[in-house]
Amino acid sequence: MIKKNNYEMRSGGFTEDERLLASLKQNPDWFTQTDPWRVFRIMGEFVEGFETLANVKTAVSIFGSARTKPEDPMYQRAVELAALLGKDGFTIITGGGPGIMEAGNKGARRSGALSIGLNIELPFEQHVNPYVDIAIEFYYFFSRKTMFLKYATAFVIFPGGFGTMDEFFEALTLIQTGKMKNFPVVLFGTEYWKGLTDWLAGTMLPEGKISRGDMDLLLMTDSVKQAHEYISRSVRDESWRTLQEEEARQGTRSILSKKD
Numbered sequence: 001m002i003k004k005n006n007y008e009m010r011s012g013g014f015t016e017d018e019r020l021l022a023s024l025k026q027n028p029d030w031f032t033q034t035d036p037w038r039v040f041r042i043m044g045e046f047v048e049g050f051e052t053l054a055n056v057k058t059a060v061s062i063f064g065s066a067r068t069k070p071e072d073p074m075y076q077r078a079v080e081l082a083a084l085l086g087k088d089g090f091t092i093i094t095g096g097g098p099g100i101m102e103a104g105n106k107g108a109r110r111s112g113a114l115s116i117g118l119n120i121e122l123p124f125e126q127h128v129n130p131y132v133d134i135a136i137e138f139y140y141f142f143s144r145k146t147m148f149l150k151y152a153t154a155f156v157i158f159p160g161g162f163g164t165m166d167e168f169f170e171a172l173t174l175i176q177t178g179k180m181k182n183f184p185v186v187l188f189g190t191e192y193w194k195g196l197t198d199w200l201a202g203t204m205l206p207e208g209k210i211s212r213g214d215m216d217l218l219l220m221t222d223s224v225k226q227a228h229e230y231i232s233r234s235v236r237d238e239s240w241r242t243l244q245e246e247e248a249r250q251g252t253r254s255i256l257s258k259k260d
Helices: 016-021 029-052 073-087 100-111 141-150 162-176 190-204 212-217 224-236 238-257
Strands: 059-063 091-094 115-120 134-138 154-157 185-188 218-221
Touching: 029 134, 029 141, 059 073, 059 100, 059 162, 073 091, 073 100, 073 185, 073 224, 091 100, 100 115, 115 141, 134 141, 141 162, 154 162, 154 224, 162 185, 162 212, 162 238, 185 190, 185 224, 190 212, 190 218, 212 218, 212 238, 218 224, 224 238
Parallel strands: 059 091, 059 154, 091 115, 115 134, 154 185, 185 218
Antiparallel strands: none
């Protein structure tokens, strides 16, 4: 279900996110002329997303770079993991574009699982990949992000850029603060992610910006089998993951409750 193509953006026009976030100094008339009415478009995106995905019960959202080529080993691992999860009854949700997103949808198609793509309006053209069964086009990142989170039971984060990091830290924040529960997060690709996890453990943790339990909120692996089992276990037995997450939240509470 595609609302429109990206001709306007490729022609130098503004995306809807860009219009929404534009400073009033750039165009002081935009607010009084457009912002109150933009609420209806935002509401429409949420309604469409909720209605279209209402029957999705158990899904995994897969993230990673749109620049990953089919010959890249990570592309192949994403296909394999999505297919394995699909055979286990999981719907696969991606951003609907190329690269790792395409690989996730391809794996879902290979296993016969439902394959969903949540595409986004960008300043450059991004077509929905051919392995998507249900496609929804979004104008706004925040409404799209809600769908990734609301209808998934786990995140798998393959090597990617800023957008991938955004989804990763959003999930960890929601788990840490108790907004989402029993939600496994997998970092796939130890060589790629080691620098990040080393920094979390070697800088953020010693300085008290996170607690030790927060480091247990994610699994870093190179194994398709381990990632699959980690996610499947959370569905079969919620207690172990719930306890793990609560320990992280308790650590945060303990730090914040200390008085100077």
